[in-house]
Amino acid sequence: MVRFGEYLDQRTRDEWDTKYLDYKGLKDLIKEAQKEIESQGTVAFSPRTTSLTVVRPRAQKPADERFFEKLESEMAKIDKFTKAQLSTLKKRVKSLREQVKDVKEGEGNSQLTQEAKDIGDEFLALEKFVNLNYLGFHKILKKHDKVLPHAPCQQFYLSHLHQQSWVQGNFSDFLVMLSSIYSKLRGDVSGxxxxxxxxxxxxxxxxxxxxxxxxxxxxxxxxxxxxxxxxxxxxxxxxxxxxxxxxxxxxxxxxxxxxxxxxxxxxxxxxxxxxxxxxxxxxxxxxxxxxxxxxxxxxxxxxxxxxxxxxxxxxxxxxxxxxxxxxxxxxxxxxxxxxxxxxxxxxxxxxxxxxxxxxxxxxxxxxxxxxxxxxxxxxxxxxxxxxxxxxxxxxxxxxxxxxxxxxxxxxxxxxxxxxxxxxxxxxxxxxxxxxxxxxxxxxxxxxxxxxxxxxxxxxxxxxxxxxxxxxxxxxxxxxxxxxxxxxxxxxxxPAPPQNIGAPAAQQSMGAKPRRRTNADLDxxxxxxxxxxxxxxxxxxxxxxxxxxxKEKKGFFDWYFNSRKPKDPQPMARTTPMRIEPKTFFANERTFLSWLHMAVTIGSIAAALLGFAGVTESHKKPDIRFTDYLVETISLILLPVAVLMCAYALTVFIWRARAIAKKQVGHIDDRFGPLGLAAAVVLALTAILIISIVDFAEQLKAKEPHHATPAAPPLAAPATWLPTQRSSLRGLPFQDHLQQA
Structure with missing residues (x-):
């Protein structure tokens, strides 16, 4: 928030400090009046009749009377100072408006724009000055009635305060003139x-x-x-x-x-x-x-x-x-x-x-x-x-x-x-x-x-x-x-119902209804x-x-809000609203949907790995990557499933925190689902390529040989036939023939 005096130089601030409400002086008078009452024991006697021919003795004014006199003088001091400052600001803005008339429309002059901004800032500082004094009067009157309850004055003086020109002044014309200056410099008068x-x-x-x-x-x-x-x-x-x-x-x-x-x-x-x-x-x-x-x-x-x-x-x-x-x-x-x-x-x-x-x-x-x-x-x-x-x-x-x-x-x-x-x-x-x-x-x-x-x-x-x-x-x-x-x-x-019989009792005693005060608000x-x-x-x-x-952001806010291209800035901090239970359940359903997909892909990959481990008891000496086709497919699908689980958990926590803070806004992630979809497409593409390569190698292995092979040596039939049969029935039979 803009602090008071931020746009004013030190000399001006020192001058304004002397125009503030003398809160300490008024507070001292209240204490002095309290001591006078304590010394007297009771409230001083005040006769209800007087005579124009009898001279009353002159004595020092009591502290309570001096308090009210000082209160009036403080109001007059602030009123005079505020009027003088406003008059100066109005003269400056009128002079600036005359200067702006000579500027061509749309040709903004940076010096004139800065002058207009300075005038507006000084007006805001003056308003802050008025608000601080207004609050000071409220506090000192409340303290007076608390310390001196026998002579309450808060209600009367607050009404008197509200009628002061520096409180009830209408300065709309000042803002209208300032607006016309900015409008002329921007060039939005016509178009x-x-x-x-x-x-x-x-x-x-x-x-x-x-x-x-x-x-x-x-x-x-x-x-x-x-x-x-x-x-x-x-x-x-x-x-x-x-x-x-x-x-x-x-x-x-x-x-x-x-x-x-x-x-x-x-x-x-x-x-x-x-x-x-x-x-x-x-x-x-x-x-x-x-x-x-x-x-x-x-x-x-x-x-x-x-x-x-x-x-x-x-x-x-x-x-x-x-x-x-x-x-x-x-x-x-x-x-x-x-x-x-x-x-x-x-x-x-x-x-x-x-x-x-x-x-x-x-x-x-x-x-x-x-x-x-x-x-x-x-x-x-x-x-x-x-x-x-x-x-x-x-x-x-x-x-x-x-x-x-x-x-x-x-x-x-x-x-x-x-x-x-x-x-x-x-x-x-x-x-x-x-x-x-x-x-x-x-x-x-x-x-x-x-x-x-x-x-x-x-x-x-x-x-x-x-x-x-x-x-x-x-x-x-x-x-x-x-x-x-x-x-x-x-x-x-409405006021709470009174006890039964209370109004009748008041009427019978001739009591007047009590006037409601601010203390009765509770x-x-x-x-x-x-x-x-x-x-x-x-x-x-x-x-x-x-x-x-700038608002500090956590990890999830940074992840979802700091990516390029950036989303538009949030409108503003919101007053929290009531969150329906269905909002929490919708977040959980979304999380379970992502998790269901991840578990399905992960289960398929795990089943493929288990099947491959049971069925393959040996590998050929000349190992190729297509021999491990099942394992390759599983190792491609498993990371996708793990990534999907991690993303679902991250989004679930992020949205749950936003809902718990009752600051639900636009919590949609536009890039996460696209990234996961791209990962799944890449995984399926890789599996397709590997499967096509494996299929091509199988076709190549089954092609017939058209060239006539050379005649094998005499001992070839003894070793060649069992070798071919061993590929069909297993290695023990081949070993048996070799031993023979």
Missing amino acids: VKNEDSAQGFVRSTTKYWVRTTDISAVKHHILQHLPVFQYNQGSDDQQDYQLVNSVYLDNSSMELYHGRLDKRPNAIAVRIRWYGDKDPPTTCFVERKTHRESWKGEESVKERFTLPEDKMVPYLEGEYTLQQAQRDLKAKGKSPDEIEKFSKLFAEIQQQIDTKQLRPMVRTQYLRTAFQIPFDSTVRISLDTNLTMIKENPTDGPTCTVAGRWYRDPALPLPRTEVTRFPHGVLEVKLSLPEGQKAPEWVADLLDSGYLTEVHKFSKFIHGTATLLPELVQAVPYWVDDESVRPSMLQSA ELQHPLLGDQPTLQLMTPKDATGFGKG
């Missing part, structure tokens, strides 16, 4: 549009969690390579984000939720989306997402059409018919092709809403920042922050259907059990690359930086439904066990969360920064 319908493209979409403290660093890295998409171009208020609301429909059995969770073929999700902060919105998008199995070569489909806001409720109730919609489109001058495409989707979704009895259930709301070159869809990235999920139908109020609305009435109160705020940003990387082409190096650096945690198939709809409607769901996603999301889910959990119990979490988001110590660290 030829890349048709997304081109054949031979491999499309992949991966989702990641980003810690709040790392969001600016991730944005800065991305905008150096992709421009920020501006939703309000031409406006004075430049922003790098847009508010997005999506209302998801489902029925009482949560059919759509479970279908998307289980990734069933053709599982759908129906939602109504609108952009901007207008209430009510003017234009709504009715969308349907259909899941398709990627391993079959199919792609999931997202379809949508637009409807005016005043037509949404009639459409959901079936009162706004297709004929009426077609008449409205014709009045707007739409073409027959557009009307036909609209009509098909309009009718299908309306039929599904009617047959499945779909109603508004959960809403997701977030700020989306998009990064993409307008004419190139090779790499598209979106970052969603301030992610909030809301229960559309209030527990103690009329549902949307009863109230005649298609989304929750904003005038109704929003209890904590009907809203959940996701603690991380959600980054989505969409790659559309020609087959065989790797992702750009900067994308690999981003994914391997440690700032991202891959969460396979993460869904805002699924998370919101599982958190806010736990009594209706029958299964939950694997990421609910992550320690980083547990507090946010517990905030939405008392909340969410039905989806167990006692012990099984997953954990990557901690900051695991972050290595962009291109600054």
